[in-house]
Amino acid sequence: MYFAVKNMNTKPILTVKNLSVVFPDNNGGLHALDDISFEVFPRDFICFLGPSGSGKTTLLRILANLLPPTTGQLNFIHNQHPQIGMVFQQSNLMPWRTVMDNIKLPLELENMDESTARIKAQEMIELVGLNGFEDSWPRDLSGGMAQRVAIARALIHDPDLLLLDEPFGSLDAITRERMWTELSRIWQAKQKTVIMVTHSINESLFLADRVLVLTQRPGKIKFDLKVDLPRPRNDDIRYTPHFGKLARKLRETIE
Amino acid sequence: MYFAVKNMNTKPILTVKNLSVVFPDNNGGLHALDDISFEVFPRDFICFLGPSGSGKTTLLRILANLLPPTTGQLNFIHNQHPQIGMVFQQSNLMPWRTVMDNIKLPLELENMDESTARIKAQEMIELVGLNGFEDSWPRDLSGGMAQRVAIARALIHDPDLLLLDEPFGSLDAITRERMWTELSRIWQAKQKTVIMVTHSINESLFLADRVLVLTQRPGKIKFDLKVDLPRPRNDDIRYTPHFGKLARKLRETIE
Amino acid sequence: GSFGSANDANTIRKIKLPMGYIPNIQFAPFYDAIEKGYFAKEGIEIEFDYSFETDGVSLVGAGELPFAVASGEQVLLARSQELPVVYAFAWYQKFPISIISEPDLNITKPADLRGQTIGLPGLFGANYIGLQALLFSAGLTPADVTLEAIGFNQVEAFATGQKKIVVGYAANEPIILNSQAHPVNELRVADYLQLTANGLVTSEMTIKDDPELVRRMSRALAHGIADTIANPDEAYTISEKYIEGLADMDKTVQMQVLTTSIEFWQAERIGFSNPQAWQNMNDLLVKMELIKEPLDVNKAFTNEFVP
Amino acid sequence: MDINPLKVFHPSSAKRNGMWLRVLSLGLGLVCWQITSIFSGVEVFILPPPLKVWSRFLVAAQDGSLFRDIGVTFSEVVLGLIVGVTFATILGYSVAKSRALEQVLSPYLVASQAIPVVAIAPLLVLWFGYGMFSKVLICALIVFFPVLINTIVGIRAVPQAFYDLMKSLRASRKQILMKVEIPAALPIFLGGLRIGATLSVIGAVVGELIGSKYGLGNLINRARVGYDMPMVYVAVFMLIFLALGLYGIVARIEKKLLRWQETFERLNV
Amino acid sequence: MDINPLKVFHPSSAKRNGMWLRVLSLGLGLVCWQITSIFSGVEVFILPPPLKVWSRFLVAAQDGSLFRDIGVTFSEVVLGLIVGVTFATILGYSVAKSRALEQVLSPYLVASQAIPVVAIAPLLVLWFGYGMFSKVLICALIVFFPVLINTIVGIRAVPQAFYDLMKSLRASRKQILMKVEIPAALPIFLGGLRIGATLSVIGAVVGELIGSKYGLGNLINRARVGYDMPMVYVAVFMLIFLALGLYGIVARIEKKLLRWQETFERLNV
Numbered sequence A, B: 001m002y003f004a005v006k007n008m009n010t011k012p013i014l015t016v017k018n019l020s021v022v023f024p025d026n027n028g029g030l031h032a033l034d035d036i037s038f039e040v041f042p043r044d045f046i047c048f049l050g051p052s053g054s055g056k057t058t059l060l061r062i063l064a065n066l067l068p069p070t071t072g073q074l075n076f077i078h079n080q081h082p083q084i085g086m087v088f089q090q091s092n093l094m095p096w097r098t099v100m101d102n103i104k105l106p107l108e109l110e111n112m113d114e115s116t117a118r119i120k121a122q123e124m125i126e127l128v129g130l131n132g133f134e135d136s137w138p139r140d141l142s143g144g145m146a147q148r149v150a151i152a153r154a155l156i157h158d159p160d161l162l163l164l165d166e167p168f169g170s171l172d173a174i175t176r177e178r179m180w181t182e183l184s185r186i187w188q189a190k191q192k193t194v195i196m197v198t199h200s201i202n203e204s205l206f207l208a209d210r211v212l213v214l215t216q217r218p219g220k221i222k223f224d225l226k227v228d229l230p231r232p233r234n235d236d237i238r239y240t241p242h243f244g245k246l247a248r249k250l251r252e253t254i255e
Numbered sequence C: 001g002s003f004g005s006a007n008d009a010n011t012i013r014k015i016k017l018p019m020g021y022i023p024n025i026q027f028a029p030f031y032d033a034i035e036k037g038y039f040a041k042e043g044i045e046i047e048f049d050y051s052f053e054t055d056g057v058s059l060v061g062a063g064e065l066p067f068a069v070a071s072g073e074q075v076l077l078a079r080s081q082e083l084p085v086v087y088a089f090a091w092y093q094k095f096p097i098s099i100i101s102e103p104d105l106n107i108t109k110p111a112d113l114r115g116q117t118i119g120l121p122g123l124f125g126a127n128y129i130g131l132q133a134l135l136f137s138a139g140l141t142p143a144d145v146t147l148e149a150i151g152f153n154q155v156e157a158f159a160t161g162q163k164k165i166v167v168g169y170a171a172n173e174p175i176i177l178n179s180q181a182h183p184v185n186e187l188r189v190a191d192y193l194q195l196t197a198n199g200l201v202t203s204e205m206t207i208k209d210d211p212e213l214v215r216r217m218s219r220a221l222a223h224g225i226a227d228t229i230a231n232p233d234e235a236y237t238i239s240e241k242y243i244e245g246l247a248d249m250d251k252t253v254q255m256q257v258l259t260t261s262i263e264f265w266q267a268e269r270i271g272f273s274n275p276q277a278w279q280n281m282n283d284l285l286v287k288m289e290l291i292k293e294p295l296d297v298n299k300a301f302t303n304e305f306v307p
Numbered sequence D, E: 001m002d003i004n005p006l007k008v009f010h011p012s013s014a015k016r017n018g019m020w021l022r023v024l025s026l027g028l029g030l031v032c033w034q035i036t037s038i039f040s041g042v043e044v045f046i047l048p049p050p051l052k053v054w055s056r057f058l059v060a061a062q063d064g065s066l067f068r069d070i071g072v073t074f075s076e077v078v079l080g081l082i083v084g085v086t087f088a089t090i091l092g093y094s095v096a097k098s099r100a101l102e103q104v105l106s107p108y109l110v111a112s113q114a115i116p117v118v119a120i121a122p123l124l125v126l127w128f129g130y131g132m133f134s135k136v137l138i139c140a141l142i143v144f145f146p147v148l149i150n151t152i153v154g155i156r157a158v159p160q161a162f163y164d165l166m167k168s169l170r171a172s173r174k175q176i177l178m179k180v181e182i183p184a185a186l187p188i189f190l191g192g193l194r195i196g197a198t199l200s201v202i203g204a205v206v207g208e209l210i211g212s213k214y215g216l217g218n219l220i221n222r223a224r225v226g227y228d229m230p231m232v233y234v235a236v237f238m239l240i241f242l243a244l245g246l247y248g249i250v251a252r253i254e255k256k257l258l259r260w261q262e263t264f265e266r267l268n269v
Ligand SMILES: Nc1ncnc2c1ncn2[C@@H]1O[C@H](COP(=O)(O)OP(=O)(O)OP(=O)(O)O)[C@@H](O)[C@H]1O
Pocket: A139, A140, A141, A142, A143, A144, A145, A170, A172, B023, B024, B030, B032, B050, B051, B052, B053, B054, B055, B056, B057, B058, B059, B089, B217
């Protein structure tokens, strides 16, 4: 058992400064995010918590370079956008690709050769428990199965930065906890940086080093919680007093 | 405070007998549901719990008459399909309708006059906390907001039977609990029957009279739990020993 | 089907007349005859129909219409396919096709065409038949020249120098080209061979059921032609009423079209068909393999109704 | 890494830009034409310069006959469009809903497109006369197919989820049609209508060439026979304006009904 | 309430049904035709009965000239289709991506459709000669527009979410094109191709009518001038078969590439 150690002399790989987003609408624009600033260090696991409509998805879209901020800055280390694995809030599978082909898409984009790609994809399929559905079309999957395909797709190309938008939202308790454990394992083994949006306090405490809570629209950072629970965390940790204390703190800020 | 009383001499409004579903596939068909039988009484609030892919959505689709079962029977009282309000797993909003128009769709189908419909829709919009977004297009909503629109749409026409497929999946803790309370209130006030699919043990215990647990594919009913917690239930009930006991029971069957 | 017959002279008979071409100064005799009441006097009211020649002949053959204006070879071709059409009145006495060539080529007789490339609308119709007739008259065959199908764009092809020899109507393309300052040499088919040309076509049924109608049509038309020949200026003025846009066109050119056409209408007895011209046409079509075996030309035309 | 500030979208400025671009593009076209007609060496009576066409237009406009021709062709085009679109939509919807119907009808539908009008002209004339009716029929025939195909493609692309929703609400067939199928198929259907609108103009001209008294197709014929090339161009331009007008109407309808799509006004495509 | 057992779908039996339906429908069509030609009172040389057309076909097939005409028209149609589709796809894609380009080009694109070929035939002939090229050009021109419009509609219908996904994976423009835009726009694009395939046949015939030596359009002209109506019908049928063949190829491609759609084979529509 060890503690996640924040190495204070590594440089942040991402600095977000005074970020705001205004969407055009009919009366003066909709303020989605307001003056967001934070830093992300290598190997951080950050969770964003916040009410519906507080701009969490918008923030992830900015980090993934899918949306330019209205004002503010976003700086990646070496001014270079890292390789990203993203799970969108909707599973976002291509209906013309089978499960297998959806999962190996990122490898295809890297021009990996077909047979290696298939082997890797098969591993991911096993990881998310979808053996036997390799050749199914997305339309024939259940909601949770589609989400698992999306998770597999985000992880397969071993990205530096994982951006996860409620990735476990429609998974049952068991599958969800299995995925938590898997994600922790991958994060520790492969030295990834993870930024994840979630609704679940338990989930954020189980997984994150740090939880950032956003306010109601326009989203501002209301609370920055360092999660100093020992790792690896397992199910028992939820019944420890420290966990309870952190959970209560989060619950209070949210309310 | 009172207990939900099962009136044993009322007749079931719905009897499901030996229901099975096999989807065609390339090797012998995919068994989604196997030999499902249960009865639903008026004013029941039933939750289905089960792992991803166990056939929960399939079951709701059969109850809504969207899919014929491969074998087995489904009998509604008086052989008449009741009026249904359904929340789908995907929010299923029509992209060419604004929030307001999406919510009042069921009233339009009943040919309610426009002004009354708008007033009712406005009430629902307030209920789900979307004031100010009446004229937004679905593409400009956040995931949770879209889900709330879908919930409003399912409730607006005051249906006899509510079929809810993970309706609160992508809502944050606060909104979710507000919606729980609202749903309980509506259920009690308006004498509805509710069949709901969920992943959350807490959610099922907080809301249901009865929790049915499905097995891994093919889905069979593995466990039928009567939830004899007093109503109205509020947040405190979660910390009572009886709640804890029921939760542990469910957790054990699921694992 | 059949159309009503038996009219007394008092009732006006409405007749739809397919002209085979769009309104044009060449139809001046028809306009003249209407304007001066020659048709009305015969109890006939003409409604012009400017559609394709073959459609008109088909409809006459089918008994749907009593008359059409068409060329002689059409009658033979149609009869070879068992359409009972009969040519009752010869309007054009001479075949109106010309070979138009650059003066530099110095083509003055059909034999000069040997080895040349010739542009014509297509390998069908009056242009094709006229050209073949001319080639045969000089002992040439189509194999001795190169034929290019260029559509009805002879003027453009010639004016831009794309084709140095084209086939066209004597009363049309050469006049237009001259008016655009393009001098041309012209070989007229009519100068080498007598062939039957445009006239009034009717059917065996009409002749049997209502010979009087055919006679009356012929009479009115003969008057129109005679008057036009006698007084082209008057006919031109009348035509302006019937031809949309004629007033906007270059009058000297159009007048020249009319006077050139009149050369082809001149006859001792207006409307009379020359049996030799029919025989020649028959032979030509057989030679061109457009009809399999010679027809009895005497059934194809009649001079019985010529005034 | 600096990222550009988000540009808030101004619909009015975009519209103004569009206008300018269009005017500029048309002006450029005219200049090109003038230059070609001067330097290409093509004779004036084959490719007249724009000014000559313009003055021919002024003359023709004064005597009123031009407007009668425009009126005739316009009526044929619009009537043909209405008839063709009506039948195509009804049939397209039925075919989209029934594989069996498609099997039975598709050979005939394709065949109806491949038959050259000239070939069946005598039959058309026999059955429908030389009047406006036969031209409307030809327009309708040529409009029919694109609208049909796009109706089929549009209806088949309607997501199953919306049918489920409507069925769960016990919607009638008519309600499903009105509230789901029409709006969902609209983008593709309107694409078919765009194609149909321009093809209808072709149809009218073809019909008029077979045989007619008035109309712009007839005017072209008349002018060509008189070697009045400027007039041919005037007629061609009237046809172009007719097509542009119809197309513009469809585009306007599209803009209004498909506001919810607005792919362009989204922030990043 | 009893509910019918779910019927498991058998693709092979559906296919067999389709064949039968099609044969039945064609047979019925022939019978109708024979009856019409007997009882309608229309003369044989305007509407010849099927048997007469068949025997004319046998005669024409023997001397080989029919196949030369078919070959010529076929080449024109296919080449025109290839050229038209290529340009339409490239331009449609560009226009779908740029509102400005659309503003500049759309008047010309619509205009190009409204210009009757007959009116500019002399120019076409002048610039492109009398050979196959000008016919291919006309085919391409008529094929162009439907494919263009459907490409635009198709590309614009691609969900934003897939662009987001591809961008997050740092896909290149080409990869976005190949892996998202083409497959997503395919159903609508193939609809355009269906329309284009049949229109291309019309284009070839129109082109041949302007001036040609060979080809089925030319054959129709020749046969009509010779009052050989059965031959006209033989040529018309060859054109129909050509169109049906091309359409069939597109339908086959569609079936193969759009397996994932399979709206029909879904359980409840
Ligand atoms: N239309 C279909 N065709 C073929 N198989 C299907 C179809 N719909 C569902 N299935 C299969 O049936 C099984 C049950 O699916 P269902 O959607 O009912 O699961 P679920 O319990 O709702 O799961 P989740 O919690 O992940 O939403 C899955 O294995 C799925 O792949």
